[in-house]
Amino acid sequence: MNFDSGKESNDRLEQLIRTRRSVFPKSFTEEPIDDSLIEEMIAAANWAPTHRLTQPWRFVVIQGEARKRFAEFLLAYYDENTPEADRSEMKRKKTYDKPIRSQAIIAICMRRDPKQSVPEWEEVASVGAAVQNLWLTVHAHGLGGYWSSPGSIHAVGPFLGLEDDTRCLGYFYLGHHDQPLKEGVRDPWQEKVKWIKK
Ligand SMILES: Cc1cc2nc3c(=O)[nH]c(=O)nc-3n(C[C@H](O)[C@H](O)[C@H](O)COP(=O)(O)O)c2cc1C
Secondary structure (H helix, E strand, O other): OOOOOOHHHHHHHHHHHHHOOEOOHHHEOOOOOOHHHHHHHHHHHOOOOOHHHOOOEEEEEEEOOHHHHHHHHHHHHHHHHOOHHHOOHHHHHHHHHHHHHOOEEEEEEEEOOOOOOOOHHHHHHHHHHHHHHHHHHHHHOOOEEEEEOOHHHHOOHHHHOOOOOEEEEEEEEEEOEOOOOOOOOOOOHHHHOOOOOO
């Protein structure tokens, strides 16, 4: 397969990368999402770079009625892990509402290569690259989402039916939204690079 490396195509790619934003469930509409879009997102994720082709990214898609069970799991986790004095009804409601307001939640998981042929950090890095592919695909379709990484990711394995060699690195909340995208905030890239030429 060839790639059109013309200026127009590069400009579009740069614009897509620059304008991708975290979009939160409070901005989501109730418009449903076709499974074909989720398949496209995961197919894009599957093209991430991966050392020794370990392909560590794994995804669990939570949709429909299962969102309610997931919301209940999150709420129970919050209640069990927050001292009573610190619990707030507002936080409880927010925790519960997030999956309900999303059309799908995609659990971002990492399967450790059984041969451990690469260090674990390389597997995590590879999953991060996969999520960027997924996220850009979401953005290209005009939908929104964000990567959430609360403490419950360390306890969600049984809910997701994960094997012992697989762990959850976050939840990607996904939905249509009707909000203008926020301006992105980044320090200048020039501050983050050092050139060595001699
Ligand atoms: C690994 C990872 C974990 C993240 N976890 C959270 C999170 O738990 N809560 C949250 O609000 N945002 C989370 N984010 C989203 C970042 O806050 C967001 O990407 C950042 O503020 C930059 O905004 P932008 O995505 O709109 O450019 C996470 C992002 C990454 C890459």
